[in-house]
Amino acid sequence: MNDVPLSVLFSILGLLIIFSGFFSSSETGMMSLNRYRLRHLVKSKHRGAERAASLLEKPDRLIGTILTGNNLVNFAAAALATIISQRLWPDNPDLAVFVNTILFTLVVLIFAELTPKTLAAIAPEKIAFPAAPILAGLQWMLYPFVWLVNTIANALLRLIRVDVNNPTPDSLSTEELRTVVREAGVMIPSRHKHMLLSILDLEKMTINDIMVPRSDVVGIDLDDDEDTILEQLRSTEHTRMPVYRGELNQVVGVLHTRNVSRFLNNGHKLRDGIIESCREPYFIPENTPLHTQLFNFQKNQRRIGLVVDEYGDIQGICTLEDILEEIVGEFTTDVAAASSPDVHPQADGSYLIDGTGFVRDINRALGWELPTDGPKTFSGLIVETLEFIPDSPVCLKLQNYRIEIVDIADNMVRTARVTLAR
Structure with missing residues (x-):
């Protein structure tokens, strides 16, 4: 060298x-x-x-x-x-x-x-x-x-008991996949990212989270007089409606409004025509996960189901559209929802909120973080917090939200004013 x-x-x-x-x-x-x-x-x-x-x-x-x-x-x-x-x-x-x-x-x-x-x-x-x-x-x-x-x-x-022939698998858990989607940045458009996250969230949600409650269900009561039924058929904004006798638990079937012309123009008796045009009711347990029910709707070729509790009592209805809206967001075809939203902003910065509104929808609309692990409706959340049904307007504070009950009817909070605490 x-x-x-x-x-x-x-x-x-x-x-x-x-x-x-x-x-x-x-x-x-x-x-x-x-x-x-x-x-x-x-x-x-x-x-x-x-x-x-x-x-x-x-x-x-x-x-x-x-x-x-x-x-x-x-x-x-x-x-x-x-x-x-x-x-x-x-x-x-x-x-x-x-x-x-x-x-x-x-x-x-x-x-x-x-x-x-x-x-x-x-x-x-x-x-x-x-x-x-x-x-x-x-x-x-x-x-x-x-x-x-x-x-x-x-x-x-x-x-030291390490098996080199079985390394840690590359599979991702749901939470890890959710993190991957969130951190994808500009590689995935924000709208698509929201849809992917919504699909992952379907397994954590049940029919009970999104169903239309029984008090808001619009249906045809065969016990009404014919003029009332005709007016309801002419003015309805819904494509499918449950048909029942007296009360919703006595359901006869589900009527598709496109079939109305068949019996109105052929001289059928109104009630008989409605019954003949009805499809048998389809029932859904209230605790069914959304991703399971989406598959069941496809398997059974149904678009609407009646939600029942463990005793078989009807608690509301759920449609295929309701589940799809959880993935892609609200559709604009629901005229009723567009004309009467649950949240009403006020000039002073507060919000008037309908008690029947879903807590999840309120959180989504306002970017709030009201608890969603308990009651599904805003009225139910207030009653659970108070631990009694108020019989007069009262005020309460829930987390950073000041709630003033404005209207009470039928043992539930109809309207409440909410202000963010500073």
């Missing part, structure tokens, strides 16, 4: 540092690859992705190859740096060792570790894909040594 010029030694040392940086960046790049994007690229026949995916199928071999190459290069560079320092300070070997240790550590840390690994972490595909064929060749060349090292390492891992 004493006959080799220092310029050649420095060139070899620089080349070894480059090799060390290659192995360091390759390790970080391969381990930082997005597994889901990698699978997508493999399906698209991306050659670099295919090679990288093949190497990642056995991560122990890949890591063994990278670490073997990196350590060989680093040890060779350290030995060569020692020789260079001794050539530079032949009369003071202690100074040579000290300077070599400091300078070589800084050079390796900056040029062979920190910079390449940071670059690979920021752009893993640009590093991992070109490096994949090189690593595959090295894995084949170093296979006997890598196999021996991996065998010893895996045996040590088994001693």
Whole structure:
């Protein structure tokens, strides 16, 4: 080595540092690859992705190859740096060792570790894909040594009860998938992001959360006189209506208003025509998850169902549209909902809110965080907070919301004024 010029030694040392940086960046790049994007690229026949995916199928071999190459290069560079320092300070070997240790550590840390690994972490595909064929060749060349090292390492891992043959799966939980969607940024438009999150939320919601309560159900009572029924048929804004006798629990069926002309123009008796045109009622348990009921609507080819409790009493109705609105947002075809919303902003900054309004809809409309794990309606939330049914206007504070009961009727809060507490 004493006959080799220092310029050649420095060139070899620089080349070894480059090799060390290659192995360091390759390790970080391969381990930082997005597994889901990698699978997508493999399906698209991306050659670099295919090679990288093949190497990642056995991560122990890949890591063994990278670490073997990196350590060989680093040890060779350290030995060569020692020789260079001794050539530079032949009369003071202690100074040579000290300077070599400091300078070589800084050079390796900056040029062979920190910079390449940071670059690979920021752009893993640009590093991992070109490096994949090189690593595959090295894995084949170093296979006997890598196999021996991996065998010893895996045996040590088994001693601490780590099964290297069953790594942690890449599957995501619902909450993890929800986080992925939220953090997708501009890659997914905000409207699509909202729809995806709404689909995931379907499993946490039941029919009871979105049904039209019994008190708001509009139907045809066969016990009414014919003029009343005719006027209701002419003025209705609903496509499908439950038909019953006296009260909703005595349901006869569900009438599609497009069938009305069949019996009105053919001389049928009104009530007989309604009964003949009705479809048998379809009942839904109130605690059915929304994603399950969406499938059931499709399976049974129904669009509306009567929601029943555990005793078989009808609690309200739920339609296919109600579930779809939870995914895509409110439709504009519901004239009744558009003309009488539950929330009425006031000039003083307060809000008049209908007691029959759903807490979830109020939160969504105003960006509030009223509790949704209890009663579904605003009136029910107030009554649960008070722990009694008020018989006169009272005021209460719920979290940061000041609530003033304005109107009470039929044992429920009809209207309340809400002001945000400062």
